[in-house]
Amino acid sequence: MCPPDYYGIEYEINPWMSRSQQSDPKFACQQWEALNQLLQSLGAHVELMTPVKGLPDLVFTANAGLIWKDVAFLSLFRHEARQGETPLDRDWFQKAGFETIEMPDDCFFEGAGDALFCGDTLFAGYLIRSDVRAMQWVAEKMNCRVIPLQLVDDFYYHLDTCFCPISKTEAIYYPPAFDEYAQQALKEHVPHLIPVVENEAQRFACNAVVLDQSVVLNTGCLQLEKDLNARGYQTYSTPLDEFIKAGGSAKCLTLRLDGERAAVWP
Numbered sequence: 001m002c003p004p005d006y007y008g009i010e011y012e013i014n015p016w017m018s019r020s021q022q023s024d025p026k027f028a029c030q031q032w033e034a035l036n037q038l039l040q041s042l043g044a045h046v047e048l049m050t051p052v053k054g055l056p057d058l059v060f061t062a063n064a065g066l067i068w069k070d071v072a073f074l075s076l077f078r079h080e081a082r083q084g085e086t087p088l089d090r091d092w093f094q095k096a097g098f099e100t101i102e103m104p105d106d107c108f109f110e111g112a113g114d115a116l117f118c119g120d121t122l123f124a125g126y127l128i129r130s131d132v133r134a135m136q137w138v139a140e141k142m143n144c145r146v147i148p149l150q151l152v153d154d155f156y157y158h159l160d161t162c163f164c165p166i167s168k169t170e171a172i173y174y175p176p177a178f179d180e181y182a183q184q185a186l187k188e189h190v191p192h193l194i195p196v197v198e199n200e201a202q203r204f205a206c207n208a209v210v211l212d213q214s215v216v217l218n219t220g221c222l223q224l225e226k227d228l229n230a231r232g233y234q235t236y237s238t239p240l241d242e243f244i245k246a247g248g249s250a251k252c253l254t255l256r257l258d259g260e261r262a263a264v265w266p
Contacts, residue, residue: 001254002049004032007059009246013079014157016247028242032059035216035250038238042211047257049092055084060248061255062160064089065111066138067098069265073138075111076103078129096257101141107134112255113158117263118165118190122146125159147189149182156201160251164206165262166215166233170194172208172224174201194227204240204249210261218249 007028009019040046052058064085066073072093077083093100103109114130115138116123124135124146132148139146149159153176156162162177163186170192175183186193196205200221208217215233217224218240225235240249259265 001032001036001046002059002061003051004028004059004243005051006053006056007032007051007243007246008056010056011079011081013081014247015155016245018245021245023242023245031238031240031242032253034238035240035253038216038236039209039211039254042214042216042236044211047096049088052088055082055088057082057246058085058088059243060113060246060252062252063111063113063158064255065093065100066109066115067112067255067257067259068142069259070098072098072100073109073111073115073141074100074102076105076107076109076134078108078110103134104137107131107137109134109138110158113160113252116159116163116165117260117265118171119168119262120144120264121189123159123163123165123186123189124148125151125163127151128154128157147185149185150179151177151182152179153177157247158252160207161204161247162201162206164208164210164251165190165260166194166208166210166228167262168264170231171262172196172206172228174198174206177201192231194224194231196221196224200224204244207249207251209250209254212261216250218244 110129114125126132156177162174164172174196203220205221205224219237
């Protein structure tokens with residue numbers, strides 16, 4: 001995680017962002033700290049990255065790269081405003097003991113924001129931020145199956161805004177964010193899909209953090225919480241509205257370093 005010392009709406013690169021609707025620094029810090037403390041109370045060990053002035057979205061560490069075992073596939077951001085994050089992410093990963101791999105120059109790739117494991121399959125969001133050829137390149141390096149999922153709604157510009165694997169056979173998703181082929185692919189490859197209703201998708205219900213049987217998410221997602229509770233999960237909601245102003249929530253603010261519960265490789 002990266003503290004939100006310099007977080008703010010300094011540019012507009014997705015429909016959630018508006019420089020006329022600024023985040024409140026005090027509330028943002030309170031919400032980030034509450035998330036941090038909640039994750040630690042559930043057993044997570046949190047490593048911190050140093051915030052840097054002029055890089056407000058560094059707080060969204062999910063986009064730093066894709067972690068696979070002891071390798072970090074570094075992001076190659078589509079928007080210039082975020083490209084300054086990558087050298088800092090590279091240094092952090094290397095100091096933490098990860099081998100870092102850079103993307104080919106012509107392949108945009110935005111890390112765990114667009115690449116999520118469910119079982120032994122890498123589900124890969126593409127078109128709005130990441131390129132499909134980048135996802136195929138990463139999957140070839142890992143020698144794993146990849147299922148490309150075309151995103152069709154700019155409000156759900158990263159895969160982790162509309163899809164969240166919670167185990168090797170279960171995932172949360174918001175169907176309208178995907179094209180018809182992607183919806184069918186998800187149904188074929190994920191045995192148990194939990195759909196999210198529109199108003200809760202807008203509360204970033206899919207942008208959740210999964211720690212074993214615990215699911216941490218933004219407030220205002222009561223139907224999803226009910227559905228998860230019925231499947232044996234314990235849900236924990238914490239307000240993250242200041243970060244929704246930039247198009248992010250719980251998952252965007254974190255990057256798992258030891259493998260998602262839904263992945264087979266840990």
